[in-house]
Amino acid sequence: CPYKVSVTDKSQVKLQDDLIERQDETGRLALSGGQHTVLTFTIDRAGPGIFMAEVLSPDGKLPIHVEQGPTKAVVSFQSSVEGDHYVHLYWNETPIDCSPILAYCPGPPLPIDASQVAILGKGAESGRAKIRTEFVIDGRRAGPGVPRVVLQGVQSTLPVEMKPLQYDRYRCAYTAPSPGGFLLYVYWSEALVPKCPLKVTVTPKGDPRKVKVTGSGLAGGVAGFEWKVLVDTLEAGPGNPFEMFAGAPPDPTKVQVFGPGVEDGIVGEFESRFLVDTHGAGAGQLAVKIRGPRGRRTFIVSRLVVSEQ
Numbered sequence: 001c002p003y004k005v006s007v008t009d010k011s012q013v014k015l016q017d018d019l020i021e022r023q024d025e026t027g028r029l030a031l032s033g034g035q036h037t038v039l040t041f042t043i044d045r046a047g048p049g050i051f052m053a054e055v056l057s058p059d060g061k062l063p064i065h066v067e068q069g070p071t072k073a074v075v076s077f078q079s080s081v082e083g084d085h086y087v088h089l090y091w092n093e094t095p096i097d098c099s100p101i102l103a104y105c106p107g108p109p110l111p112i113d114a115s116q117v118a119i120l121g122k123g124a125e126s127g128r129a130k131i132r133t134e135f136v137i138d139g140r141r142a143g144p145g146v147p148r149v150v151l152q153g154v155q156s157t158l159p160v161e162m163k164p165l166q167y168d169r170y171r172c173a174y175t176a177p178s179p180g181g182f183l184l185y186v187y188w189s190e191a192l193v194p195k196c197p198l199k200v201t202v203t204p205k206g207d208p209r210k211v212k213v214t215g216s217g218l219a220g221g222v223a224g225f226e227w228k229v230l231v232d233t234l235e236a237g238p239g240n241p242f243e244m245f246a247g248a249p250p251d252p253t254k255v256q257v258f259g260p261g262v263e264d265g266i267v268g269e270f271e272s273r274f275l276v277d278t279h280g281a282g283a284g285q286l287a288v289k290i291r292g293p294r295g296r297r298t299f300i301v302s303r304l305v306v307s308e309q
Contacts, residue, residue, distance in 0.1 A: 006047065006048050007047050008046060008047035008048060008049045008091065008092055009045070009046055009047055010046065010049075010091040010092070010094050010095075010096050010097070011096075011097055012043070012045040012046040012047075013041055013042070013043050013046045013051070013073075013089075013091045013096045013097075014041060014042045015039065015040075015041055015098055016040040016041060016042050016072065017039055017040055019101075023166075024104065024165070024166040024167065025165070025166075026104075027102070028084070028102050028103055028104040029087070029101055029102065029103035029104070030103070030104060030166035030167065031079050031085065031103050031104060031105040031106075032105075033079065033080045033082075033105055033106060033107050033108045033109055034078070034080045034108055034109055035078065036076050036077070036078045037076065037077055037078070037079070037103075038074060038075070038076045039074070039075045039076075039087070039101075040072055040073070040074050040075075041072060041073045041074075041075070041089075041096075042071065042072050043068070043071065043072060043073050043091075044070065044071040044072070046091060049091050049092040050068070050091075050092060050093075051066060051068045051073035051075075051089075051090070051091060052066065052089075052090040052091075052093065053066050053075045053087065053088065053089050053090065054087075054088045055077050055079070055085055055086070055087050055088070056085065056086045056088070056259075056275055057079055057081045057083065057085050057105070058081055058082070058083035058084070058085075059081045062077050062078070062079055062085075063077065063078075064076070064077040065077070075087075075089070079105045080105070080107065080108040081105060081107070082105060082106060082107030083104070083105065083279070084102060084103070084104055084277070084279055085102075085103040085104065085105060086100045086101075086102060086103070086275060087099070087100055087101040087102075087103055088100045088273070089101070106140055106167045106168075109143065109144060110141060110142070110143040111143050112142065112143035112144065112145045112188070112189050112191075113141075113142050113143055114142060114145070114187070114188035114189065114191035114192065114193050114194070115142075115193075115194050116139070116141040116142040116143075117137060117138065117139050117141075117142045117145075117147075117186065117188045117193045118137075118138040118139075118141075119135060119136070119137060119138070119184075119186055119193065119196075119198065120135060120136045120137075120138055121134055121135030121136050122135070123135035123172070123173070123174070123200075124184055124198055124200065125198070125199075125200060125201070126200060126201045126202070126203065127174070127176055127200060127201075127202045127203075128176075128202065128203055128204070128205050128206070129176050129177065129178050129179050129202055129203070129204055129205045130175065130176070130177065130205050131175065131205055132173055132174075132175050133173065133174055133175070133176070134171060134172065134173045135171075135172050136165075136169060136170065136171055136172070137149070137162075137169065137170040137172060137186060137188075138168075138169050139168040139169060139170075139188060140167050140168055140169065142168065142188055143168075144168055145168070145188040145189035145191075146188070146189050146190075147162065147170050147186065147187065147188055148186075148187040148190065149162060149172055149184070149185070149186055149187075150184075150185040150187075151174055151182050151183070151184050151185075151200070152182060152183045152184075152185065152197070153176075153180060153181075153182045154180060154181070158174050158175075158176060158182065159174065160172050160173070160174045161173045161174070176202040178202075179202050179203055179204050180202055181199065181200070181201055181202075182199075182200040182201075182202065183197035183198070183199065183200070184196065184197055184198040184199075184200050185197045186198075206233075206236050206239045207235075207236050208236060208239075209236075210233075210235040210236040211231065211232065211233050211236045212230075212231075212232040212235075213229060213230070213231050213232075214229070214230050214232070215227075215228045215229040215230045216228055217229040249282060250281055250282035250283065250284040251280070251281050251282055252281060252284075253281075254278075254279075254280045254281040255276065255277065255278050255281045256276075256277040257274060257275070257276050257277075258274065258275055258277070259273055259274030259275045260272075260273060260274065261273050261274030262274045276288065
């Protein structure tokens, strides 16, 4: 005596990198095909232990390099496979708090080809005067090009803001000061995108003061009974209709399960980890039941999974 006791705390393994700027709009870590991804973790307050990591891609495990020092651990890997990737991180073989990190790789780099650029959004077709209007330039299939946008009116050229997104995409926005017709030119590495210029029609903003609201429901009513109110926007100009998104129903037949945890093994050497891939199955509630021999307990693990953008 005294006996020396080693205490570890996996919660003190902290991701040092700020991933916000490296995430796409769905919260996935954006990977660049053919380039190394590096993640750094601080481990100086976690106690003695070994840092481990593995990356599961649609083609299986990727080669990964882990360099552990006294104060930090650095993980690096490279992917060129298109699809979701799961970065699992362990401290003394126990998953840390941020594990797994969901990432996405758009695939290997493609040659620059302006004909593969897609222009998405209503803003590339129509807009409303004095209202900020947006559209997206999608160059995921066009190679790592540089976009240029010109929105030409009869008397002047409208300025267009461009914000880079992940995977060679750009969100563009403009505000037309008055109604009229415009021509939208989009270039990808100075090559004009096919079908450009696009015709953009800007309509009046609309006047909410000219909206008429009538009906007996304005005077009140009785709870449980219908109240009727009529909203007349005929003289107020544009404002409707509103677009609504309806997602497809879940399709459990597209759920895939793979990994060592669903294969045969030997007691003492068996790896229980496995992956449930819900990509393409729609949004839903994932429930996993693991049943042992008769007389043993049933373990239930559930997690809410949204698999589509």
